[in-house]
Amino acid sequence: xxxxxxxxxxxxxxxxxxxxxxxxxxxxxxxxxxxxxxxxxxxxxxxxxxxxxxxxxxxxxxxxxxxxxxxxxxxxxxxxxxxxxxxxxxxxxxxxxxxxxxxxxxxxxxxxxxxxxxxxxxxxxxxxxxxxxxxxxxxxxxxxxxxxxxxxxxxxxxxxxxxxxxxx
Numbered sequence: 001x002x003x004x005x006x007x008x009x010x011x012x013x014x015x016x017x018x019x020x021x022x023x024x025x026x027x028x029x030x031x032x033x034x035x036x037x038x039x040x041x042x043x044x045x046x047x048x049x050x051x052x053x054x055x056x057x058x059x060x061x062x063x064x065x066x067x068x069x070x071x072x073x074x075x076x077x078x079x080x081x082x083x084x085x086x087x088x089x090x091x092x093x094x095x096x097x098x099x100x101x102x103x104x105x106x107x108x109x110x111x112x113x114x115x116x117x118x119x120x121x122x123x124x125x126x127x128x129x130x131x132x133x134x135x136x137x138x139x140x141x142x143x144x145x146x147x148x149x150x151x152x153x154x155x156x157x158x159x160x161x162x163x164x165x166x167x168x
Contacts, residue, residue: 005057006137006144008086008101012062018158019135019148028159035153039124042152043116047109050138050147057139058105063115064097066131072100075118075130080111097133107138116149123152 006014018024034042050059065072069090076083083102091098102111121129138145143161150156 005139007060007103011060030157033154039120042120043113047112050107053138055138056141059107060137061102062135063100064133065091066097120152
């Protein structure tokens with residue numbers, strides 16, 4: 001079986017059920033508890049984990065946000081003016097989050113550290129912060145790693161590989 005390239009075009013169709021159920025047939029999963037780690041070190045640990053992987057076809061970030069669209073767009077404009085992103089949906093002051101996707105060929109540690117720190121800071125009422133949630137998919141040669149960073153306490157990790165019979 002061939003592993004599909006996951007990007008902003010097919011992220012949701014491939015992971016929507018998995019992220020809702022928190023499990024899937026023939027998918028290895030785990031949970032990383034980062035609550036005891038100092039706030040400044042949380043993003044660094046996740047970056048270290050991702051840096052150890054050999055990305056073959058890139059990484060896709062899904063940023064869910066509960067902020068005015070202008071605040072999120074200003075974040076990109078002022079901090080990462082060359083970062084291309086797609087706003088899949090706007091936040092409309094309800095329960096439904098707005099969604100932005102970013103496709104990168106390589107791990108952009110500066111970008112990832114910034115969005116993770118904004119995410120973790122929000123949970124701890126520190127600045128700078130934004131009410132966001134980060135999910136990301138790392139495409140590797142023989143498998144895919146999906147991280148769902150739910151808050152400052154931790155993240156869920158999913159390992160999807162043809163070696164364990166995953167169906168994407």
